[in-house]
Amino acid sequence: MIRFEDVSVTYDGAAEPAVQGVGFEVPEGELVLLVGPSGVGKSTVLGAVSGLVPHFTGGTLRGRVTVAGRDTRTHKPRELADVVGTVGQDPLAHFVTDTVEDELAYGMESLGLAPEVMRRRVEETLDLLGLAGLRDRPIATLSGGQRQRVAIGSVLTPHPQVLVLDEPTSALDPAAAEEVLAVLQRLVHDLGTTILLAEHRLERVLHYADRVVLLPAPGQPPVVGSPSEVMAVSPVFPPVVDLGRLAGWSPLPLTVRDARRRAGDLGERLGASAPAGASWPVAQPAPLQGACAAAGSRTAEKAPTSTGRRLRFRRRPTSTPQAPQPHIAEIHALSLRRGPVTALRHIDLTVTPGETIALMGRNGAGKSTLLNSLVGLLPPTTGTVTVAGATPHRTSPRDLVRRVGLVPQDPRDLLYADTVAEECAAADRDAGAEPGTCRALVSELLPGITDDIHPRDLSEGQCLTLALAVALTARPPLLLLDEPTRGLDYAAKARLGGVLRGLATEGHAIVLATHDVELAAEIAHRVVLLAEGEVIADGPTAQIVVSSPSFAPQVTKILAPQQWLTVAEVRQALA
Structure with missing residues (x-):
């Protein structure tokens, strides 16, 4: 073919x-x-x-x-x-119409299909991809994941070969990904x-x-x-193959089920070791301007909220009592409407120096909206948002860039120069950083990007790397990332994880919205789960992801009931 x-x-x-x-x-x-x-x-x-x-x-x-x-x-x-039907890395570049249903029909209209055929195929595709509840929604109001499903649906309706x-x-999100891949497999088989x-x-x-x-x-x-x-x-x-290589399994397993069938001996070898993720400490940050060092480990206490009971944390004092940890960001009773949709409801959240938080949840749960409120792009409908002592939506951009940096889902929104070198030089000037600071970050994250290439000619992963370096150049105490591993291979993702862990150790707070459960297991101290704009769980990474069938990493599923999160933990224990 x-x-x-x-x-x-x-x-x-x-x-x-x-x-x-x-x-x-x-x-x-x-x-x-x-x-x-x-x-x-x-x-x-x-x-x-x-x-x-x-x-x-x-x-x-x-x-x-x-x-x-x-x-x-x-x-x-x-x-x-x-x-041929094609869906590229950027769904927004794919769309022609304004609403979901019109977009699904557009390709068939271009091919001159009969109206009754078009209607039937639109309905079938809405059901296949779980888009029926979004059929009348403007595409501009959809989350990144919802847009991706619409883009896939728009090429399915003409029934290409x-x-x-x-x-x-x-x-x-993991559940939506499984649904889409199951649809693709059905198209192949049936x-x-x-x-x-x-x-x-x-x-x-x-x-x-x-x-x-x-x-x-x-x-x-x-x-x-x-x-x-x-x-x-x-x-x-993937991690399942990495674990198979570590354990010496042949042939290599490709699925969690295959790996679980062979994991008995490995589980026995690991039985005497305690998974690092079970106690998962918060990083001990170096002092930030005016911030005291991180203190002790965390204990969980339950506190009633308007949406039920969720986990909050207080510091357990160490042998030397210290002052309470200051918060880089505080959100109190935040609700936010976007047009007819209530995107966030009664959110309470604090972020401390040296802490890495993974925002997780299904597509449309409100993760990107929460990040945008922290950087001042969306003012609260009710409630308050404070970042480094300032109210983001009332702070000038020049001042805000030194308090919080955001890498959005579409990293090209941050890029406007004609070459990588010009982009890095502009980032250094805007941040008041030493010349070469941004370029050094680019080289560390993804080597091989040349100075003379146009940012628009970069791959999705390379473009994200450049945008991340631009945001990091000002060394803001709070860094926000929206789906930061889109387009990154495992090596690039490992380099990104190393950079983020280093920033957390220095005292930077990091909040990332992600569907990448492996990334969350690698670098997050804490996971906050959102659903329908509400916080439904908030706690240490191991505690949240181990108990979740959807958000558990592959190693956790393979070695359950032992609570291992990553291949790196297993490798360290065996060594």
Whole structure:
């Protein structure tokens, strides 16, 4: 169905090809997973299937790409629209209409389908993707995950023979991701649809794939094989494979179920060790301006709230009594309406220096809205928000940037210069930092980004890295991140985790909204669960995620009832 024959793509002005010597086939009716490190050219390969590369992006394509027998060099994207449906990394760039239902119908209207056919397919897609309750909603009011489901639905309604998906679950909560992937698997098995998708969160999608295509590094030929064959040599792999490699299991497990069947001996070896996550201490931060050091560990006490009972924390004194820990941010009785929707209800939350908090919950629960209220983009309807002694929505941007920094879901919102070097220089000036501060952060997070590249030409993961470096340049005491691992491979995510842990150790408070349960297990001291704009749980990471089927990391599921969170913990215990 899809054939790549010695394909190379070089973009205008680039010194090296984005991809080189790519050759593989995707048979009809299979789900093929495209994997590889960030920036290796996965999005370019996907774009070549739909004809967007080179007809839309420009550049030179050498070799041959055919889809259902059509050569993409001689067939423009509109001439492939009846065969190929494409969803890119940025759903907003995909939308044409204003409401959910209109967007689902637009592609069929372009193909001239009968109204009765369109109506039936819209209803089917609304049910398949759990969008029925959003059918009349303006797309601009949806959360990032809801937009991603609408984007996927809009390419499903025309019933294409081939689906090309770039990071289809990156903004989805775990339950929604499973629903979407189950729909894709049903299309493959029941309708014979051919699917080629790229995804960094391999723990979600690997077991659905019929085969895997690995792009190991620029200029190297792809490795094609079954998921277990490719994972044995892949530089990117999910925690279940990492644990299998550590334990010496062969063949490597691809699912939690496979790993649990083999984990008996490993569980016995770990039985005498205490999981680090069970006591998960708050980082001991260095003093911030006017802030005292972190004190002691935490104990939980229950306090009634307007929405039920949730966990709050007080410090247990150490052997040397210290003053109470000051709060970097305080939210009291916050409610916030966005148009007809009450996005937040009666939120009480405090953030202390050196603390990393993961905001989790299903799509549309209010995570991004809460972050936006902390940075002053959305004023409270009722209640108060205070950050570093200031009210965010009443503070000038120049002053606020030194108190709180936000990396939004679309990191390009922070970028406006023509090159990476200019972007970094502007960030240094805005923050009053030493020249080179921002550039050093970029190099630490994701090496290989050159100074002369345009920020808009970066991959999603590279773009996020640059935006994160821009936000960190001012060294704000409170850092907010909205889905910070979208587009990042495991190595880049590990580097990000190291940077965030270092910032927490220095006394910075970090609040991140994420669906990445593995990231939360790695770096968060505390998890706050939101549902329908309300806090439904607030406590230490191990306590919250271990008891949650949806938000437990893979290692926790494999080694339950022992409360291990990460492969790193297991590796340390075995050593």
